[in-house]
Every structure is written in structure tokens, then in C-alpha cells.
Amino acid sequence: MWYCEAERLGMKKCTLLGYILRSTAPLVLVATVITLLYAPLFMIMEAIRGRFEWEMSVLFLCPLFFAATYMLMPVVSSMLLKRREFEFDYETRIASWIDKSGEQRTYSE
Numbered sequence: 001m002w003y004c005e006a007e008r009l010g011m012k013k014c015t016l017l018g019y020i021l022r023s024t025a026p027l028v029l030v031a032t033v034i035t036l037l038y039a040p041l042f043m044i045m046e047a048i049r050g051r052f053e054w055e056m057s058v059l060f061l062c063p064l065f066f067a068a069t070y071m072l073m074p075v076v077s078s079m080l081l082k083r084r085e086f087e088f089d090y091e092t093r094i095a096s097w098i099d100k101s102g103e104q105r106t107y108s109e
């Protein structure tokens with residue numbers, strides 16, 4: 001995820017939405033795995049109970065939706081960071097960006 005706390009906190013100060021997207025992406029991945037495992041089990045259980053309907057096959061779209069969302073979240077986050085010209089120097093551990101007023105901002109540990 002992040003190289004160090006300075007990168008994480010710098011990203012948070014640069015763009016909160018980008019930080020939230022990057023932070024919650026692993027949760028969406030967990031939801032993807034859970035629905036990927038749960039959907040077939042649910043349909044098998046409903047078939048055993050005799051209540052299976054073909055409309056339930058739409059449940060297979062849930063993991064695909066979550067997977068697509070998981071892949072898009074870091075891309076959108078990167079686009080937001082690029083708009084603010086966010087940069088992180090790994091040697092000095094300094095995050096820099098340009099804020100809304102056009103001023104150069106930095107954050108370091």
C-alpha cells in the first residue's frame with residue numbers, strides 16, 4: 001500500500017477522496033472474494049431446497065462488479081493525485097503536491 005507513513009499522510013493531506021479510495025480498496029477485494037465463494041454456495045443450497053430459480057444466476061455478477069470496482073479505485077485515486085501533481089521522494093521521505101490555491105505543499109515525518 002504505502003512505503004511509509006509520510007507517503008500515506010501526505011496523500012491524505014493532498015486529496016482525501018484519493019486517500020479513501022486507496023485505503024478502502026482492500027475491503028472491496030475482501031467483498032469480492034466473499035461473494036465469489038458465497039454466490040455458488042447459495043445457489044447450490046437453494047437447488048437442494050428446491051427453490052432455485054434461474055434469475056438467481058445474476059448473483060454471479062456481484063463478484064464481477066466488486067472486482068471491477070476494486071481495480072478502478074486505485075486508478076481513480078492515481079488520477080486525483082496526478083491532478084495535484086503529488087510526488088513522493090523515497091530517499092528523503094518527503095511528499096509534495098500543489099494545493100487548490102496553487103501553492104507547493106510538502107509533508108515529511
